[in-house]
Amino acid sequence: MKKVLVPLLLSALIVVSACTRPSYGQELKSDLPRQTPDVPAAEMTELVSGNTDFALALYQLLKEEGGNFFYSPYSISVALAMTYAGANGETERQMADTLRFTLGQAKLHQALNALDAAVNSRGQGAKGKDDQPFSLKVVNAIWGQQDFQFLNSYLDLLAANYGAGLRTLDFAADPEGARKTINDWVARETEKRIQDLLPPGSIKEITRLVLTNAIYFNGGWLKPFEENATTDGIFNLLNGNPVTVSMMHQSETLGYAAGSGYQAVELQYDGGELSMVIILPEVGGFESFEDTLDGVMLQHIIGDLRNGFVNLFMPKFEFESSFSLKSALSAMGMPVAFTDAADFSGITGQPNLLIADVVHKSFVAVDEAGTEAAAATGVIMDLTSAPGGDPVTMTIDRPFIFLIQDIATGAVLFTGRVMNPLE
Known part of the structure; x- marks a missing residue:
């Protein structure tokens, strides 16, 4: 795209x-x-x-x-x-x-x-x-x-x-x-x-x-996804139309947070010094969440991440x-x-x-x-001229926001959103 x-x-x-x-x-x-x-x-x-x-x-x-x-x-x-x-x-x-x-x-x-x-x-x-x-x-x-x-x-x-x-x-x-x-x-x-x-x-x-x-x-991911665990899955566009995507899956201890209107997960890269943070607004709430997202809210979300067992499904995209x-x-x-x-x-x-x-x-x-x-x-x-011991399931099957950060400094190196993984 x-x-x-x-x-x-x-x-x-x-x-x-x-x-x-x-x-x-x-x-x-x-x-x-x-x-x-x-x-x-x-x-x-x-x-x-x-x-x-x-x-x-x-x-x-x-x-x-x-x-x-x-x-x-x-x-x-x-x-x-x-x-x-x-x-x-x-x-x-x-x-x-x-x-x-x-x-x-x-x-x-x-x-x-x-x-x-x-x-x-x-x-x-x-x-x-x-x-x-x-x-x-x-x-x-x-x-x-x-x-x-x-x-x-x-x-x-x-x-x-x-x-x-x-x-x-x-x-x-x-x-x-x-x-x-x-x-x-x-x-x-x-x-x-x-x-x-x-x-x-x-x-x-x-x-x-x-x-x-x-x-x-x-x-590379600190905890890579197994290729044989990737299957076809449904991703629901903002207008409600479903599209079939390659959905990756892993069950691992990951950084996880849930707040009013969203879930967030952190995937660390090998070496543990950088990570991708994915923020998934609740169904029907993407636009309202996105409109209020600012630096203070982002720092609050990242600060709330806690290690927990997460069943994670997320699409491949490029x-x-x-x-x-x-x-x-x-x-x-x-x-x-x-x-x-x-x-x-x-x-x-x-x-x-x-x-x-x-x-x-x-x-x-x-x-x-x-x-x-x-x-x-x-x-x-x-x-000029995820907290606790109970597994959490997070299925990223709708539009989401993501960023790549330097963990030690908190510097945001890249930012983006995915509305359709196939585009």
Whole structure:
């Protein structure tokens, strides 16, 4: 499934974030090497809480398009944080409010640096799905127009906190060649799961900068489903129509919670450091539950998970999503960043850049062995002109919401919903 949500200027900036490393273009290393800072636990908690609030606020807008969808709020946050590093004035304030960046510039980037280091350390020795090793990789890069001047302070900040060195391309002379170079990088870093992130025409002669963040995930279940236990089952769509799906089954001790109008189950990945949390609203209550879901509610649900014996039935599914986030982010409170009034003077020394669009693509596949997931985000900018001992049965036979989280930090890496496993 693919779902698309829906100023003549002197130059452009594109920031790209992809959810999995080669070297494209000439890379100019900063004098400031990346080092993992010592961030207080309270600041890390504040960062993750804000990111979760942003993830669910964005969910409320993306769901209006209908159908299945999947995205990486972590990827989007990192890409926009690298852009935010150059924002000033009202642009900076609106971006901070919309993205729930409450720590301030200096602390924010250090906290994201520390969170990135924590995420990249997961899964040592663990297994992935389909006989592959466990993989959770996050990497950043900067793509700049050759001979264009960027502030050293901005480049140093990104190098020190995001490990991103400047790679030079010639957008002015060969915009399509530059677009292909970046798209090829994204495809390689996501094991070819994200193709053609930047659509034709998105890179122009006036493009001057592209920031990339890549994350790729392949995790095997800590307790895999037996393939011979998978049988045809019924999944009831929101309109009441049944469809036949491949329904997996296992009876295991799993994290489980039940509250007013929902059940939730947690499936850990091998190594016990990441997990998928699935939230199943009660029959007839999906839309009302979804409308009220926010960061506070999600943290409450996850906090209520307790180990118990669960007879779990859940469908296999695989799909991809594609969005333009410009309208959603504007509606969430940062419209000025997309106008001539934008102030990204922290990038070039003058307020001559604006965000032209934010694009996002993602992929997820869930089966008996585990999960493979990838996502990519591009920010395109132009210059201005169960508790107890009794078994619990949970049959996921209707639309549900799911997320993939880093257990230790609580960071939500991916979020989505399944309305029809066959789409």
